[in-house]
Amino acid sequence: MAQTTQKFLTLLATVSSVAVLTACGQPTATNTTPEQPATEQAAGTPESTTSTTTATTASPSPGADTTASTATTTPGADTTASTATTTPGADTTASTATTTPAVASENTGTDAALVSNESETVVQIASSNPSFSTFTKAVEAAGLTETLSGAGNYTVFAPTDEAFAALPAGTLEELMKPENKEKLAQILQYHILPTKVASAEIQPGEVATVEGDPVNLEVAEGKVKVNGAEVVQPDINASNGVIHVIKVVILPPDAPAPNAQ
Numbered sequence: 001m002a003q004t005t006q007k008f009l010t011l012l013a014t015v016s017s018v019a020v021l022t023a024c025g026q027p028t029a030t031n032t033t034p035e036q037p038a039t040e041q042a043a044g045t046p047e048s049t050t051s052t053t054t055a056t057t058a059s060p061s062p063g064a065d066t067t068a069s070t071a072t073t074t075p076g077a078d079t080t081a082s083t084a085t086t087t088p089g090a091d092t093t094a095s096t097a098t099t100t101p102a103v104a105s106e107n108t109g110t111d112a113a114l115v116s117n118e119s120e121t122v123v124q125i126a127s128s129n130p131s132f133s134t135f136t137k138a139v140e141a142a143g144l145t146e147t148l149s150g151a152g153n154y155t156v157f158a159p160t161d162e163a164f165a166a167l168p169a170g171t172l173e174e175l176m177k178p179e180n181k182e183k184l185a186q187i188l189q190y191h192i193l194p195t196k197v198a199s200a201e202i203q204p205g206e207v208a209t210v211e212g213d214p215v216n217l218e219v220a221e222g223k224v225k226v227n228g229a230e231v232v233q234p235d236i237n238a239s240n241g242v243i244h245v246i247k248v249v250i251l252p253p254d255a256p257a258p259n260a261q
Contacts, residue, residue, distance in 0.1 A: 114158075114245060116237040121149045122156050125238050134164040134172070141176050142185035153196035154210075154241035157226050159249045167249060186211050190252040196241050199224050199234035213252045226250060 114129055123145055126132040135158050139145050148154065164172050175184045189211035197207075202224050206214035218225040224234060229248035236243040 114236040121240050122238045123148045134161045152240045155193035155197045156243045157191045157246050158243050163247045163249050
């Protein structure tokens, strides 16, 4: 009986040892997946990308805005950061607008100054400037366009639109009528000298006009006056003469403007 018990214990110990050895040989949960090679891990990691976009800063004009935007992607992450700064009261898009004012001579007081161009005639220079539209229309109505467009060396004291507007109400409209063509021509010819005279060459005294009657020229402190009307912009040179701008319509003594109707 003792021998049988001893054999049973020996067999039990043997079976236990085998079970322990078998358990040790089984794979654990932590190592069931083979370790990923370092090279594969490196290949699987997205490259670090960084992109930066900066909007152009507008010039420091009042009301202009400045907008900046920055986007950054960190390695292995999908994170985007953006920053936008907008000046209060301004549009999100910066813009600069420049408006060119009407050209004006420093001492003319006219809306737009004439510019010398010796490749153009007196009429061409005057007609290209909106401040002399009335003078241009009057020259045409008086039949003087061809004369002032032809060869010659004229000195023209050209009144501005403002000067014609200062005439008594209805006077200009009456002068522009076909039946008053000769009177209008007389008045315009009274503004024209038959020779070219620069402002620096003008001498005080009376000078004959194309109309026939003389005008009185004055020179004082570097300024020229014709029948008391100051030349506000002198020496606009043309191919057939020179223009001196005045702001008053001067009238010949024997050809007054017709009465307004």
